[in-house]
Amino acid sequence: MAEVARQSPLPPSAPAQGIENAQPPAPARAPIHQRHTATSRLHALVDPFSKSAAEIKALLRDREQRPVGSQLPQLGAAGVHEYARRRGESMRDLVMRKREIFLAQMGLDTKHSEIAKLEQRTRNWEDALVASEAALEADSQRFEQYLKDNDAKLQEALRRADVEAHARADKAGEAKQLAAAIAAIKGETSKIEEQLQECQRLKAFLDSVTPEDWFEALAATRAQKKAALRAAWQAECDAASARKQDAAAARQRAEHDVQCARTQQQYERAEQAHREAVALLRAVLAEPAPEEPDYAAVDAEGAEQALHFREPAQLLAVFSQLEGSNMFQIQTAQDAEAGLEAARAEHSVTTAALDAQAGELQRQLNELQASVASNRERCAHLQSAALESAPVGSSGESSAPAPGGAPAPSSSTQQQQQQQAQQQPYGLAALAEAVAAAYEAAGFTQDASVTSMQMLQKLEERLEECLAAVGPPTGPTALLAEQVERAREKERRQAARSGKLAEQVAEHEARVARVLSRAAAPRLQRGGKPAMTRSVLHKAEVEGVRERGTDGEEELAAFLSIVDEALDDSA
Template identity: 45%
Template sequence: MSLDTKRAEIRKLEERARQRAEALSKSEAMLEEDAVRFDAFLKENDEKVQEAIRRAEAEAKAKADRVAEIKRLNGAIAALRSELGKKEEALADCGRREGRAAGPGSYQGFLDSVTPQEHFEKLAAARQERRAARLAAWQAGCAAVARRRDDAYLAKTRAEAAFSGARTQQEAERAERAVKEAAAELKEALRAKEAPRPDLDALEAADDASDETMHFKNPRQLLAVFSQLEEDNLFLIQNCQEAEEQLEEVKARHRAAVAKADSEVDALKGQITRLEGRVAAAHARAERLRERATEGGSGAPRLALGVGAGEGPTLDELGSKVAEVYGRCGFDPDASLTMLQMLTSMEVRLQECLAQVEPMPAEWVADVERSREKERRQVAREEKLRTQTEDHEARVQRALERAAAPVFKKTGKPPMPRSALPKRRVVQERSARDEEEEELAAFLARELL
């Protein structure tokens, strides 16, 4: 009994152990399944998080793109609105009234500037005709109203006269009806008012707004005008370029002329300076010669020709000789001329003769010079012989005078001669003054011959 109980107890315990083992295995399986599901949940959650992050980044990028697109579209809308405003302004400028109000700077003003004047004259004539027609219609309406009133007054007056002159009952009734009708007509005529004077300016503005007053009906007309204006502008541009080129040439010539004139002025200034120096030197030399020519305190001034004071020709003799040569050169004698002026004239004549000789044949000139030189030598020889003859005659005359003179006898003790001094070598120093004196003596001697 106890064994069976124990066995039963063992079986129960085994059953309970088996059940617990099964429960434990089930629990482990459930735990494993829960772990797998939890891992799957975590993995799915991570994937969802990553997907959410990617979706958030994509949404942020899309938002930024949309914001940039919105900004771009807003800028484009602003630009389009600005362009639309400009187009509207241009369209307003192209209008007739707006264009005229805008002035010559608008497109309509440009069209008016290229429109022929005859078109505006026609428009002005048509406008004047419309004004005259409206004014005539208004005046006709006013005249019709006044005429209707006059007719009503006249009809009423006639009806009243007929009523007062009626003789029978029927005539009186007819006249009374006529008076009533005339009174009603007069009342209607008086009720009708004259039309107000029309506002011609407003009507003209309305006509200008409603009518087409533009001269250009076809775009080809405007293209033809543009072509003509382009040709005119090209012609004017060419003329302007040619004028500019001519101006540049004139400026270049002017600059060259100014440079040439400046160089010539500088050269002339240099020549003037040199000539002034020469003139000053000539004046100084003339002053020195004048001082040397007037040696001695009294008598006629004589030129010192290197042969001693008082032995050269006087200035009067030299002046008479210069005057003689001046007359032989073909000049008319003039007492008012000085010796220097006559010498200057002769020098000018000599330069003219030399200038005339230059183009002549050299051989012929040499032959003439040789013949002239022979003549000059012949004259010089004759003059020398005459001078020698005169000197010889003078010496002979002096010898005869000495022979005819009484003999002079010396009385008393003859003077003792001085002792001879040692001879010294004298070195002659030639100065500039001696050279000038020799040059002047040679020149005067040549002129005197």
């Protein structure tokens, strides 16, 4: 201890706290294994940068330099006091120094343990580094092997690519050759198809000019061949069926003989016959069934051999015949066109004449309508004047009661009734009379047993016969009949129109005469109280209640009016 104290003397006047707080200058750069970590600083009992730490390090160096057998001197209590006296220190200072030495020794042990741990960790790191270097070396070797394998695969791929390129080039050349061959085959096929189409057109033309009886004869020949084949096949089928039936009957007879045999010889003979019958039946059953004949082959053979024209002269004769028929048809068409042009010209002339007549008739109609309107106005004026001049009930015709208590109808009421009677449509009796008159006019003998419907049927048949005799609508006879019919219809309409006009004029004149006579008559003087006329209750009209006969008559009248209007428009 004294030697240690001598080797590391401390000034006696320096306190322990000052020693601990003294900071030596930090080293410039210590090695990594000599550096202190924050954890080691926290757990250290002495600051590694203090003066005490420097002294402890010096003691450790001295200890390492001291021989192994040397030890510190052992001092007793007297020795301690003596040592302290010599050093000029008190016992307290000595204890403090010893304490610091102990703490330094303990810190050294801790550092040694930490150094051992760090060395072990370093060795572990070195081992891990060696293992990492070995793994890296192995990885580098594997990578080099991978590069070598990759180069080998690349060379193999290049070689394969070269082979495939050559094969592709060969296939491309072969494809070009095949495409050229296909194009050539397609060209030949198109030529053959064109020839086939041409042959089909020629065949169709030849079939069109071939007589129908030749086709019928060819079809009959094919039918005969098919019938013969079918009969032969049916005969073979019947023969096979007969053989099967005979073999089956023979086996049945043999079985019966076997069952009915009485002696051994008969049994043996029957058994032999039975075996032969069974073998025959098996052979017959094993025979294949007769095949049905191929009728399509007969049709194909007939189609190949079917040719009506064998020499060019036959075609020339057909061409000459067709040319003659074509010339006849052309002449007929030209005649029809000429007739059509003539009919069109005549139609235009007739249309112009009819238009002129229609204009004239329209003008006359307008004049008549104007005259009728003026006469109606005059009649209305005269009626109003007569009513104003005559007092109410002065006229005997209007005020005199009818024999029965009812008032006598006036002249205006009679006129309205006459107009309604004229406008009323034909009844069924009138229609039957008209049908009977037309029936007699057509040349038929009227009979009481013949009904109106039968008359109409006979008239329709006679009209159909006349139309058939006249010919088609575009024929000259039909055109002439149409012209005559139009002329007759025109005459009929003119006569009807003239009759209507005459009736209207006569009616108008009679009405005017009645009005004038009534106006010129003396005024009737009445005496006494005037007679009161009977009041008539107003009856509401019931719509929709009509008789079946009235409906039919109205429909007939409407139809006849539509027909008259259509005829007037066509005229």
